[in-house]
Amino acid sequence: MPAFNTSASSVRPAAVTARGWGWRHAGRPRPAVSGLDLDIRPGERVLLLGPSGAGKSTLLHALAGVLGDSSAGGGDLAPGGSAEDADETGSLLIDGAPPRSRRGRSGLVQQDPETQVVLSRLGDDVAFGAENLSVPPAEIWSRVAEALDDVGLGQLPLDHPTSALSGGQKQRLALAGILAMRPGLILLDEPTANLDPAGVLEVRDAVGRCLEKTGATLVVVEHRVAVWKDLVDRIVVLQPGSATDSAVLIDGPPDQVLAQARDMLTAAGVWVPGYVPATRVRGARSAGPASAAGPAGQLLLAAEGLAVSRERPRRAGLRGGFRPVPPEPVQAGITARVRAGEALTITGPNGSGKSTFALTLAGLLAPVSGRVSATLELSAGAGIDPYRWKAQQLIARIGTVFQEPEHQFVTGRVLDELMFGPRHLGRGGDRVDELLERLRLTELVDANPYTLSGGEKRRLSVATVLAAHPRVLVLDEPTFGQDASTWAELASFLSELLDDGTAVVSVTHDAEFSEVLGGTELSLRAPGHRGRELPERGKVKAP
Amino acid sequence: MRQELTLRGNTAVLTRANPLAKFAAVMLITMVLALSIDWVSASVALAFELALLPLAGLTVRLLWQRGWPLILAAALGGWSTTILAPDGGAILFDARIWSISEGSLELGLGFMLRGLAIALPAVLLMSCTDPTDLADALAQKAKLPHRFVLGTLAAMRLVGLMAEEWQTIGMARRARGVGSHGNPLQRLRATLGQSFGLLVQAVRRASRLAVTMEARGFGGDARTWARKSVFSGLDVWVFLGGLLIAGAAVAAALAAGTWNMVFLSRQ
Numbered sequence: 006m007p008a009f010n011t012s013a014s015s016v017r018p019a020a021v022t023a024r025g026w027g028w029r030h031a032g033r034p035r036p037a038v039s040g041l042d043l044d045i046r047p048g049e050r051v052l053l054l055g056p057s058g059a060g061k062s063t064l065l066h067a068l069a070g071v072l073g074d075s076s077a078g079g080g081d082l083a084p085g086g087s088a089e090d091a092d093e094t095g096s097l098l099i100d101g102a103p104p105r106s107r108r109g110r111s112g113l114v115q116q117d118p119e120t121q122v123v124l125s126r127l128g129d130d131v132a133f134g135a136e137n138l139s140v141p142p143a144e145i146w147s148r149v150a151e152a153l154d155d156v157g158l159g160q161l162p163l164d165h166p167t168s169a170l171s172g173g174q175k176q177r178l179a180l181a182g183i184l185a186m187r188p189g190l191i192l193l194d195e196p197t198a199n200l201d202p203a204g205v206l207e208v209r210d211a212v213g214r215c216l217e218k219t220g221a222t223l224v225v226v227e228h229r230v231a232v233w234k235d236l237v238d239r240i241v242v243l244q245p246g247s248a249t250d251s252a253v254l255i256d257g258p259p260d261q262v263l264a265q266a267r268d269m270l271t272a273a274g275v276w277v278p279g280y281v282p283a284t285r286v287r288g289a290r291s292a293g294p295a296s297a298a299g300p301a302g303q304l305l306l307a308a309e310g311l312a313v314s315r316e317r318p319r320r321a322g323l324r325g326g327f328r329p330v331p332p333e334p335v336q337a338g339i340t341a342r343v344r345a346g347e348a349l350t351i352t353g354p355n356g357s358g359k360s361t362f363a364l365t366l367a368g369l370l371a372p373v374s375g376r377v378s379a380t381l382e383l384s385a386g387a388g389i390d391p392y393r394w395k396a397q398q399l400i401a402r403i404g405t406v407f408q409e410p411e412h413q414f415v416t417g418r419v420l421d422e423l424m425f426g427p428r429h430l431g432r433g434g435d436r437v438d439e440l441l442e443r444l445r446l447t448e449l450v451d452a453n454p455y456t457l458s459g460g461e462k463r464r465l466s467v468a469t470v471l472a473a474h475p476r477v478l479v480l481d482e483p484t485f486g487q488d489a490s491t492w493a494e495l496a497s498f499l500s501e502l503l504d505d506g507t508a509v510v511s512v513t514h515d516a517e518f519s520e521v522l523g524g525t526e527l528s529l530r531a532p533g534h535r536g537r538e539l540p541e542r543g544k545v546k547a548p
Numbered sequence: 549m550r551q552e553l554t555l556r557g558n559t560a561v562l563t564r565a566n567p568l569a570k571f572a573a574v575m576l577i578t579m580v581l582a583l584s585i586d587w588v589s590a591s592v593a594l595a596f597e598l599a600l601l602p603l604a605g606l607t608v609r610l611l612w613q614r615g616w617p618l619i620l621a622a623a624l625g626g627w628s629t630t631i632l633a634p635d636g637g638a639i640l641f642d643a644r645i646w647s648i649s650e651g652s653l654e655l656g657l658g659f660m661l662r663g664l665a666i667a668l669p670a671v672l673l674m675s676c677t678d679p680t681d682l683a684d685a686l687a688q689k690a691k692l693p694h695r696f697v698l699g700t701l702a703a704m705r706l707v708g709l710m711a712e713e714w715q716t717i718g719m720a721r722r723a724r725g726v727g728s729h730g731n732p733l734q735r736l737r738a739t740l741g742q743s744f745g746l747l748v749q750a751v752r753r754a755s756r757l758a759v760t761m762e763a764r765g766f767g768g769d770a771r772t773w774a775r776k777s778v779f780s781g782l783d784v785w786v787f788l789g790g791l792l793i794a795g796a797a798v799a800a801a802l803a804a805g806t807w808n809m810v811f812l813s814r815q
Contacts, residue, residue, distance in 0.1 A: 070762075071759050108768065112763065115756060115760065120760055123760060123764070128774075129680055129774070129775065133761075135772075136774050137764055137766045138771075139770050139772045140772060145772070364719060369723060370719070396725045397727065399723070400725040405720075407716070413721070414745075425724065429725045430725070455748070473725065
């Protein structure tokens with residue numbers, strides 16, 4: 006029986022050594038990482054930066070031991086496909102041994118909160134990793150309690166359903182699940198990219214507390230340097246793989262790296278602290294011909310006393326005469342005006358129904374009560390209620406860009422994707438070339454939309470919706486997880502659209518973004534049953 | 549919206565029984581009922597099962613909400629048996645190949661009751677059993693491979709997620725001009741497209757979840773269990789209860805002379 010640590014403070018931090026390490030995913034012509042030489046001392050905290058395609062995630066997956074390992078022969082779960090023709094060069098070691106042979110020495114938190122949860126009950130989920138490492142059951146529950154306290158979830162009962170947690174809470178739960186394994190190396194792959202600002206701080210602070218306590222080594226990949234700068238003591242910048250150059254571009258203490266390579270980092274789209282990318286100024290005349298969108302300020306769409314919910318009305322039973330029973334609204338009494346050439350920004354905490362309101366305004370969800378009405382200017386004969394419009398009538402009037410671009414892809418090729426709307430409307434693709442050019446998609450016309458990078462997917466999803474010429478554009482968190490370059494492009498592009506007379510409605514937490522767009526802000530309050538979705542920072546129980 | 553996979557709020561006595569004991573009792577009843585199509589054994593079992601509803605924390609209303617597809621399927625099965633089965637006895641209604649006779653009515657009724665009596669224990673079992681506890685029992689007590697059991701359990705969580713995803717993809721596609729309007733063929737095409745979108749998302753989510761699980765040490769040969777699955781005195785009663793219902797059903801049918809083994813079925 007191996008001896009188990011009884012206290013988290015006795016975790017032995019792990020060392021990482023890479024010597025000429027490289028990895029090529031199965032079926033890819035070029036390696037994701039090549040020629041990596043890197044030493045991370047036990048207890049060091051490293052922020053990994055670099056443009057997309059530099060292999061940051063690949064390195065993290067390799068350290069977590071979940072990349073198909075050609076020598077170990079396993080790897081059927083590798084994200085890149087089968088291990089058979091994946092290719093590894095050089096060596097990558099944790100404490101002098103391959104990561105795959107050191108199960109439990111490292112713990113990984115990924116980006117998508119939904120897939121970080123394994124089991125349905127809070128306590129069971131935290132226990133999962135420790136169980137897999139064959140920790141004795143009695144020891145597991147004390148580790149679970151300690152880990153939940155450390156991430157600030159100790160106030161919730163152990164049988165709390167994990168599906169009821171907010172995004173930030175799910176990421177902290179994932180962190181707790183790792184802490185219960187007592188790893189010497191904590192790996193975070195963009196853990197806060199999908200979270201609102203409050204969630205970002207919750208997770209960052211939880212990570213900070215855990216590192217203070219355990220002294221474990223940290224490797225974190227994240228675009229937003231400001232969030233992690235004070236927590237790490239070293240920044241390593243990677244560059245895309247090539248045969249001759251080293252994979253590490255710059256390596257050093259945060260302040261030094263940020264001073265030395267500021268321009269290079271901003272050019273690569275990294276969010277360097279204190280840097281807001283230059284964007285087009287509203288009101289500057291665009292180069293293109295004046296749009297036919299009509300005079301600015303004209304009322305297009307109005308919401309009156311609107312109550313919203315994602316749930317559909319239920320049918321009352323036999324005794325209720327099968328009448329529809331309206332669902333409980335997440336937000337009620339919303340009044341808003343959407344005008345041509347003006348921006349409307351919707352803000353508010355998690356769970357306040359921002360996205361639900363935007364989708365209702367966009368004619369995609371039926372109001373619970375109150376109403377959304379289109380003016381004659383917008384409806385042009387299609388009727389007053391956007392929810393009752395046919396899909397084709399809708400896209401020519403109101404365009405909606407979803408938070409997850411993949412949800413909106415309907416073809417297998419970028420050009421078809423752009424032509425889809427115009428074709429269905431029986432129009433030519435007059436605007437398509439302009440959009441391709443403007444959103445830098447010209448090179449990608451034959452690519453499969455699913456294979457694009459995050460920034461390219463975002464640009465494509467905006468372009469596809471605009472190809473149908475809507476007068477109103479609704480965007481749900483368009484800047485989530487985007488690098489600074491895509492951010493600036495998007496903000497400039499939207500400011501141009503506004504000046505051309507399109508109305509832009511955006512749900513966003515991003516104050517700088519709404520500043521570029523100008524216009525009015527609609528701030529939704531937290532729902533009546535407050536508490537669950539709110540961050541619980543500062544409520545950590547003393548151990 | 550999200551399908552809850554926990555039993556919060558249900559404190560009925562059967563929730564405390566070991567899932568494996570409940571499973572065994574259900575299997576006993578199901579196997580006996582599968583042997584014979586007759587209305588006596590099915591009615592007796594059904595009567596017992598309905599009496600057990602409160603013990604599982606169910607009401608008739610909840611039962612209908614959770615089990616209506618099964619109940620409808622049983623009724624439909626009974627009806628089609630009634631009109632299509634070979635006739636026997638007096639003809640009650642005749643429209644060429646669709647005819648109802650005393651014999652086919654009895655067979656149809658037996659079929660429907662049997663369907664209900666077989667479906668009901670499954671609904672009962674799922675209503676008073678937490679899937680996590682069932683997985684624990686299957687892996688620890690029934691010694692099924694833990695990788696298979698826990699993999700299935702984690703995948704079940706994704707099913708609830710996919711229901712939400714379906715709604716979102718539907719809206720996202722409407723925003724691209726793909727409507728659920730038009731003739732049945734267009735609707736079918738729209739639904740197929742939406743299903744493909746869901747499939748893509750499901751595969752992505754599943755592979756990310758697999759990475760999450762593997763990164764937490766899942767996939768080794770040995771593991772410990774934080775939740776120990778145990779048998780108690782209650783489980784003996786649960787098993788005996790299953791035995792009693794199965795036995796009573798057979799005895800009643802034999803006594804009434806309606807026992808009708810499917811394998812030796814009359815033509």
